[in-house]
Amino acid sequence: MNVASNLRAVRARIHAAAVAAGRDPADVSLLAVGKAQPAIALQAAWDAGQRAFGENYLQEAVPHIDLLPAAEWHFIGRMQANKSRTLAERFAWVHTVDRVRIAQRLDAQRPTGAPPLNVCIQVNLDDDPAKGGVDADAASALADVVAGLPNLRLRGLMSVPRARTDAAGQRAAFAAVRQLYDALRDRGVPLDTLSIGMSADLEAAIAAGATLVRIGTDIFGPRR
Numbered sequence: 071m072n073v074a075s076n077l078r079a080v081r082a083r084i085h086a087a088a089v090a091a092g093r094d095p096a097d098v099s100l101l102a103v104g105k106a107q108p109a110i111a112l113q114a115a116w117d118a119g120q121r122a123f124g125e126n127y128l129q130e131a132v133p134h135i136d137l138l139p140a141a142e143w144h145f146i147g148r149m150q151a152n153k154s155r156t157l158a159e160r161f162a163w164v165h166t167v168d169r170v171r172i173a174q175r176l177d178a179q180r181p182t183g184a185p186p187l188n189v190c191i192q193v194n195l196d197d198d199p200a201k202g203g204v205d206a207d208a209a210s211a212l213a214d215v216v217a218g219l220p221n222l223r224l225r226g227l228m229s230v231p232r233a234r235t236d237a238a239g240q241r242a243a244f245a246a247v248r249q250l251y252d253a254l255r256d257r258g259v260p261l262d263t264l265s266i267g268m269s270a271d272l273e274a275a276i277a278a279g280a281t282l283v284r285i286g287t288d289i290f291g292p293r294r
């Protein structure tokens with residue numbers, strides 16, 4: 071595994087996908103997902119210039135954050151209310167907010183003096199019971215709640231559609247998320263982040279308007 075060359079290849083794919091979609095490659099940022107990876111791999115990504123990292127599990131995340139405290143840390147895992155304090159204290163972003171109670175806890179637990187916690191609402195538009203996230207109506211209501219909480223900064227939507235290998239199916243699933251994103255913006259909700267796309271489908275996500283892709287396997291290799 072060569073993290074530096076994998077990172078170069080992923081950045082080149084992002085660049086090519088953005089250009090193919092008629093978009094500015096600078097409008098798509100890359101989150102390196104350290105799930106089930108050794109700390110040495112994250113260090114190699116940092117050394118290769120990667121600055122934003124995503125984590126799914128707190129017990130893995132905390133040692134990674136301690137190793138690379140200057141990185142920008144994004145939580146992308148399932149939300150558990152009893153873990154919200156650590157999220158509010160240690161992360162810059164949480165992508166997986168899907169209920170009012172969690173949003174209120176993160177707001178209350180954000181340390182005084184810290185910048186607002188950046189929040190994406192996780193949406194689940196294909197009723198996948200294996201995933202968290204809310205439907206379109208609930209996302210719209212939750213966006214209004216989050217936008218009113220002083221220690222949170224509503225940034226956008228995040229989604230993990232059902233895994234598909236056909237590009238047309240991937241595009242259709244991402245297009246539904248994009249449609250909701252546009253609808254919220256059209257009614258004045260100030261969103262600037264569409265967090266969609268992983269190793270297998272980043273091209274389809276960028277074609278649909280992703281502003282942030284979350285990549286694990288294609289940077290770090292298979293999970294241990």
Ligand SMILES: *Cc1c(COP(=O)(O)O)cnc(C)c1O
Nearest residue numbers: 103105146268269284285286287
């Ligand atoms: C694991 C994970 C990723 C990265 O997936 P890869 O297919 O390894 O790139 C992205 N987002 C979420 C929410 C994940 O759980």
